[in-house]
Amino acid sequence: MGIREISISGHKLTIHELEDVCDSATGRVLTGSWLWDSSLLLSQWMATRAEDIRGKSVIELGAGTGLPGLTAAMLGAGRVVLTDVEALLRGLERNVEVNGLGERVEVRELVWGSEEEEEWVSSGARKGEGEFDIVLMSDVFLEVEAMGDLAKTLKRVCGSGSQVWCGSEVRQWTYECLGQLVSEGFGVVELPSPVGVSDGSWDLFSIFHLIPPIEGCHVGEYLVLEGLGDA
Numbered sequence: 641m642g643i644r645e646i647s648i649s650g651h652k653l654t655i656h657e658l659e660d661v662c663d664s665a666t667g668r669v670l671t672g673s674w675l676w677d678s679s680l681l682l683s684q685w686m687a688t689r690a691e692d693i694r695g696k697s698v699i700e701l702g703a704g705t706g707l708p709g710l711t712a713a714m715l716g717a718g719r720v721v722l723t724d725v726e727a728l729l730r731g732l733e734r735n736v737e738v739n740g741l742g743e744r745v746e747v748r749e750l751v752w753g754s755e756e757e758e759e760w761v762s763s764g765a766r767k768g769e770g771e772f773d774i775v776l777m778s779d780v781f782l783e784v785e786a787m788g789d790l791a792k793t794l795k796r797v798c799g800s801g802s803q804v805w806c807g808s809e810v811r812q813w814t815y816e817c818l819g820q821l822v823s824e825g826f827g828v829v830e831l832p833s834p835v836g837v838s839d840g841s842w843d844l845f846s847i848f849h850l851i852p853p854i855e856g857c858h859v860g861e862y863l864v865l866e867g868l869g870d871a
């Protein structure tokens with residue numbers, strides 16, 4: 641853990657990782673304290689979609705140290721909200737600050753499925769700010785039991801035109817997690833060989849697009865686009 645200098649599409653982003661941030665209930669170190677490789681993959685892939693990001697509203701769920709959200713801001717997103725559990729917000733705020741992105745990036749507590757902490761999403765929705773054009777997530781498909789709450793949050797922050805982009809290491813339980821989201825009505829499209837990072841070093845990682853079940857439209861399907869880098 642330490643300070644990471646990340647180059648995305650020729651631009652440098654500085655990410656401070658946190659030391660010893662533990663869950664107050666379990667005493668375990670919080671996984672979002674450090675940068676996961678999936679967030680590097682997602683950010684590099686996003687750099688190939690800069691046109692789709694420019695001027696858009698973006699939220700990152702389970703942001704950890706916030707690289708994909710900061711990348712979105714660096715690529716010209718109009719508004720970015722980085723969210724995670726309370727203990728990680730201080731680190732996120734520091735990463736926003738050291739990269740000089742405070743004008744367009746805000747940091748918020750958002751625990752998936754929680755009514756209280758999502759009040760700001762609902763109140764934002766009343767002002768036309770509660771739905772985001774792009775939802776980012778990286779390495780959040782870890783616990784099958786958490787997917788119901790994640791689905792609830794996703795349905796709140798997505799509108800009919802929202803794009804949901806996820807970077808993930810592909811582990812045995814990744815598909816179980818995605819299966820839960822499919823049973824909640826989401827469509828899932830897997831891009832196993834993302835554009836720009838297909839040099840072989842990312843074989844165990846994929847980009848997933850989720851299609852939210854908006855306005856009663858239940859998608860509930862899983863599709864793998866073999867060898868395709870774009871969808």
Ligand SMILES: C[S@@+](CC[C@H](N)C(=O)[O-])C[C@H]1O[C@@H](n2cnc3c(N)ncnc32)[C@H](O)[C@@H]1O
Nearest residue numbers: 671672675676679702703704750751752778779
């Ligand atoms: C494996 S870490 C990935 C962190 C970061 N996205 C990355 O790729 O570097 C998983 C993240 O999801 C967050 N997370 C897990 N469960 C959550 C929940 N129920 N509500 C909000 N965030 C959650 C964790 O706090 C952590 O930051």
